[in-house]
Amino acid sequence: MTQIESLFVTRLYQSTLNAHGDAIDAGELENTCLSIADDDEAGQEWCEENDFPGYTSYASLDDLAWRFPIFKDVVAALDKHVAAFAKDLEFDLDGKSLSLDSIWINILPTGGIHTSHIHPHSVISGTTYVTMPTDASAIKFEDPRSAMMMAAPIRKKGARKDQRNFVYVEPSVGDVLLWESWLRHEVPMNMSDDERISVSFNYHLSE
Template sequence: MAVRQLFPTLFYEGTLDDEGFVGELEHSVLSLAEDDVAGKRWSKAHGYRGYTSYASLNDLPQRDPVFADLKRRLDRHVAAFAREAGFELDAKLKLDSLWVNVLKPGGAHSGHIHPHSVVSGTVYVAIPPGAGALKLEDPRLPMMMAAPRRDGTFVYAEPQPGSVFLWESWLRHEVVPNGAKGERISVSFNYR
């Protein structure tokens, strides 16, 4: 008898390995959170507990050299992930969108996917104790119908400052409530 594992779901865990750069990134994110009136307005109107530039700024790598440097670093991580995933690409994957998130205590982001993208991910900038993990859902869950409960339906990835997490954009995930006393700061992105 043989039991094979078919169609694995890959999840990439890397790091920026540069505390100084992570500090620069934090400064840039907090400056945006202070100055981006449209982003603050959108966050408030949509019940986002904190600030996100998701719907307000789509040019961060052109706006701030720190984000241009982050893009170059992410390009290398995404290329490594694409190789490991065995993607047969006609051209390199390109950054499509990049946005910052400052999540206050109690803030969360419910389960979702990233349509129209190939690879999505998050770089973690500030993770105070108790800030919580990224929650990933078994992609078979909607098809399990009468299947019994099993371990591993949800996997929690615990970030540290400088962590780079990547996954295929169809993988459903959520940001668990920030249980810390401080803000959880991250930068999320999509590649096509």
């Protein structure tokens, strides 16, 4: 009897931000992100100095949940999503917990990209989507086995998702995506005429 099974699995969690509690107003969250971007001179300078397309608060603001009540609500919702994902991953936390390490805003203009990267020193990373205009970039995930596939042929067009070298996910406004932080990912060029706004975050292991 022939048997073929998958031995190792890369999990991707997808839900809606409001799935675990009180509704967070999408319009208010968008306006807050735009207001922060307008006022954050340090963040604007960092983006300019580092040729970063659009705006990110990654290098300038590390206390969004303290400064803005709506971000406190966002973090409370994300805590529940991350707990659900950690349960699915069957982590043995040995009395420790996963807690928010960082959270930041991304505003990607027309032509902007986020090149391929991972999130070191974190356990779970993710993004929630504030605006996703038509033709805005999906998020692209890379098969973590790529470095070991020295002589592997290319996959057939239409191959099963679990056999592809790259998987593109097209989230909607209000969606939350979570993945283990070692999973390489990127945001291809934004081909929309409008800005793509998202909020990204990392969770790490804490006492």
